[in-house]
Amino acid sequence: MDLNADLGESFGAWTLGDDAAMLQVVTSANVACGFHAGDPLTLRRVCAQAADAGVAIGAQVSYRDLAGFGRRFLDAAPDELAADVLYQLGALDGLARVAGTRVRYVKPHGALYNAVVAHEEQAAAVVSAVAAYDRSLPVLGLPGSAFLRLAGEAGLPTVAEAFADRAYTPAGTLVPRRQPGAVLTDAGEIARRCVAMAAGEPVTDVDGGPLVLAPDSICVHGDTPGAVAIAREVRAALTGAGVALAPFA
Template structure:
């Protein structure tokens, strides 16, 4: 029976500001990328999120980011390599400590937003992120975009990796994500997204926005928890996969 991991970015509220319906999303996914306080999240939110993850048997991922609360981690920031390594290490260790206090542990690392996109192409920034993860735990998988610098360099160093695709994002013909500044970058119709996901899993391809069939070989699919209608979309994706006989299970 084929299987796939469903992951979502969760725990991204901050203080009195909430984002998405985390309680509902934790019941739908198999892995949760939990914000570590730099783009979203705070200690109380991190603790609540880890508790929900343990309660639902969901794998905990450290969703590390640039230090950019005001821009939600989606602004490109020039950070010196040593500083970026320290920032990632700080976030990873903080979330793992909180997770362990409630019977869990960080099981993988997934960079967020601008950092995620930057280390697709920027080898120096990728090395800085990799250095942090390797220094913390050389057996901790890094989740990222296929053929990205971060995954290539991690594999070369012997760090475990996992490749992901995005259920609710459009793709370019070269396999990169359509920039968010484009009006069709994020998909919003649950049935359309569910159909695309089934194609990704069953046929190993995603249809780029120009109609190109882009090959995919991924272990995880991301459904964003902060998009409008995220719960309905995740539900539709889950139902489509289960209906087709696909087992939903974390990649770790």
Template sequence: MDVNADLGEGFGVWELGDDAAMLDIVTSANLACGFHAGDPAGMLRTARAAAERGVRIGAQVSYRDLAGFGRRFIDVAPAELTAEVIYQIGALQALAHAAGSTVGYVKPHGALYNTIVTHRDQARAVAEAVRAVDPGLPVLNLAGSVFFEEAQRLGLRTVAEAFADRAYRPDGTLVSRREEGAVLDDPEQIAERVAHMVRTGQVQAVDGSSIDVHAESICVHGDSPGAVTIAGAVRDRLLRDSAELVAFV
């Protein structure tokens, strides 16, 4: 099982999360590409740290929204969105190369991630950007999303992920961070939840119903309070259940 986290999300003198500690736990690192967070020096530093640990690097692409941390929907024209995603992947590709590694996949961030679950025009725009840069790059999102439909139509590999520390709606989408209870914070509860997901392919939604969830990768957010403790608990529980922790192939 792959465990991924959003990292490299500082900016200038502002640091967010403990990237070094998280890189000792995860198998894949979604590095911010400068549009919602991250600056060139920080991106290079985190890319080098990931390369040193053998952690796969992914491009965490976003709306151009530093002020809102990429968590606000932007009604951007598809052609413009395609260009912006190409730009972000390209920037991280160069920095990863300088760090002795490569970009191994693409994962949208925040509002863009959630929007393209159902917004076909933007989903197609992101998929077209990835194909334009490298049609061999896998993309991460929720199983059943229109983004996956568009990506598969273009011949891209899709990797379904599940969220360790986010609440789910009955339709399989994530509860908005604006709502109470959207982000979970109890490490043992989260670890047990992940173990249940992996074992049964199901997770409990906020209304108490059980919904199907398919995952080749588990996301633990690096900017959450107690992120390192949560990620460590998830890793330890998966190992106790005899799961092999490796980047998806």
């Protein structure tokens, strides 16, 4: 099982999360690319830290939305969105290569992640950008999404993801953050859910029903209150259950 987190989201004097600590826990880092968060110096530092820790780097591409942290849907034209994704991917890959590594996968962030679950045009735009850059790059996304379907049709490797600290609808989509209970904060509960996910056993959806997710990678958010402690408990629970942790890429 792969354990990933969103990192590199500090900006200038504004610090978000503890990248150095999280890199000692996760196996893959979804690194911001400057469009929703992250400045060049922050991104260069986190790429170097990830390389030193042996953590795989993924480009976390987003809408051009610094003010909204990439959590607002933008009705971007497909060609513009594809160019934005290419720009972000190339920039982060350059910083990663200077650190002695490279971008090994791509994951959309925030509102773009949610949009490409069903928005065919935007999903196709992101897929076209990744395919144009490097067809060997895996893409990380929600199982059953248009994004993963179109990526597979384009010949890109696809990786199914689940979220440790997010509530799910019965349909297997994420409960919107604006709704109560969308973000889970109890470390013990989160860890137990992750062990169940890794074993292919059901977790409880927002309506109280059983939901089987069976991911290839589990995301623990780096900006959740107590994120490092939660991530450590998740890792300990998974390894304690006999789950080997390693990057998928």
